[in-house]
Amino acid sequence: MKSYRDLIVWQKSMNWVTLIYPLMSKMPENERFGLISQIKRSSVSIPSNIAEGYGRNYKKDYSRFLQIARGSLFECQTQIEIAIQLKFISLEDCKEINDLSNEIEKMLNSLINKLSDN
Incomplete structure (x- = not known):
């Protein structure tokens, strides 16, 4: 693997961010500095930490950034669930996002376990 960009989990998490941002336009404007901001920041943090961890020289550091x-x-996931429960967005709006987040979660768990086994 030449780059973190080759990691499928990074690619999927980047795709997830691109699904999150348009969804936020359905949220109430008064949540712009609250829940919308939190969701955007936490979603961007996922591929960012995967990339940063990949750039570290030690497996222990990489594992920590994956965690x-x-x-x-x-x-x-929790913030999206809050937005659904507050009826800011619908469960139907989040179907693809929820499916992809479950996939990313499994991939991160697998990669973390693989690093800890070595």
């Missing part, structure tokens, strides 16, 4: 990415994913 941070996973934490940001969980944070964003």
